[in-house]
Amino acid sequence: NAGVTQTPKFQVLKTGQSMTLQCAQDMNHNSMYWYRQDPGMGLRLIYYSASEGTTDKGEVPNGYNVSRLNKREFSLRLESAAPSQTSVYFCASSENRGGGTDTQYFGPGTRLTVL
Amino acid sequence: AQSVTQLDSHVSVSEGTPVLLRCNYSSSYSPSLFWYVQHPNKGLQLLLKYTSAATLVKGINGFEAEFKKSETSFHLTKPSAHMSDAAEYFCVVSFSGGYNKLIFGAGTRLAVHP
Numbered sequence: 001n002a003g004v005t006q007t008p009k010f011q012v013l014k015t016g017q018s019m020t021l022q023c024a025q026d027m028n029h030n031s032m033y034w035y036r037q038d039p040g041m042g043l044r045l046i047y048y049s050a051s052e053g054t055t056d057k058g059e060v061p062n063g064y065n066v067s068r069l070n071k072r073e074f075s076l077r078l079e080s081a082a083p084s085q086t087s088v089y090f091c092a093s094s095e096n097r098g099g100g101t102d103t104q105y106f107g108p109g110t111r112l113t114v115l
Numbered sequence: 116a117q118s119v120t121q122l123d124s125h126v127s128v129s130e131g132t133p134v135l136l137r138c139n140y141s142s143s144y145s146p147s148l149f150w151y152v153q154h155p156n157k158g159l160q161l162l163l164k165y166t167s168a169a170t171l172v173k174g175i176n177g178f179e180a181e182f183k184k185s186e187t188s189f190h191l192t193k194p195s196a197h198m199s200d201a202a203e204y205f206c207v208v209s210f211s212g213g214y215n216k217l218i219f220g221a222g223t224r225l226a227v228h229p
Binding site: 004040041042043044045090092101102103104105106107108109 | 124147149151156157158159160161164166205209216217219220221222
C-alpha cells in the first residue's frame with residue numbers, strides 16, 4: 001500500500017516547455033487534488049476531481065490543465081511553463097464521503113524549477 | 116468566508132520544553148479542523164483532526180489540540196519537544212461544498228534546540 005505517489009520528484013524546465021506531472025493513489029479514493037506550495041503561502045488548490053470523470057478549477061488554475069485518467073490517476077499538465085510556476089506541487093486524495101470531514105492524504109511532492 | 120490564521124511564522128523551543136503553535140480560524144458554521152506536519156523535503160502528514168466530537172483532540176507523536184469555539188481557536192500543543200519535532204506545521208480548515216475543500220494557514224516553522 002504505497003498511498004499517494006508522484007512522478008517525477010524533481011524537474012527543471014526552460015520557459016515555454018511543457019510537461020506532465022503524474023499522480024496515482026491506491027486507496028480507492030473518489031477525490032483527487034493538485035496543490036502548489038510557495039514560501040510563506042501554505043498550499044493553494046490548482047484543480048480537483050471530486051469523482052472519476054469530473055474535474056474543476058481551484059484557487060489558482062491559470063496555466064494548468066488536468067486529466068482524471070481513471071479512479072487511480074490524476075495528472076497535471078503545464079502547456080507552456082513560466083518562471084512563476086516554479087513551485088513544489090503536491091497531489092492528494094480523499095474518500096469524499098461528504099460533510100467536509102475527510103482526511104486528505106498527500107504525496108511526497110514534485111519540485112519544479114522553470115528557468 | 117473561511118480563513119485560517121497561524122499567529123506565528125516561526126517558533127523556537129528547547130528540547131524538553133512545551134510547544135504551543137497558535138491557530139485562529141474564521142468560519143460561518145462549525146468547521147472541521149486539521150493540523151498537518153511537513154518535515155523538510157517531505158509531503159504533508161496528518162497530525163490530528165477535529166470533526167465536532169470531543170473538543171480536545173489527541174494526535175500522533177504526543178501532540179494534541181483543543182477546539183475553542185468561543186475563541187475561534189485550535190492551538191496545537193505538546194508537553195515536551197523532541198528534536199524530531201522540528202518541521203513546518205499547517206493549520207487547516209475544511210468545509211464541504213461538493214468536494215472536500217481545504218483552506219491552509221501559511222504555516223509555522225518549529226525549531227527545536229538542544
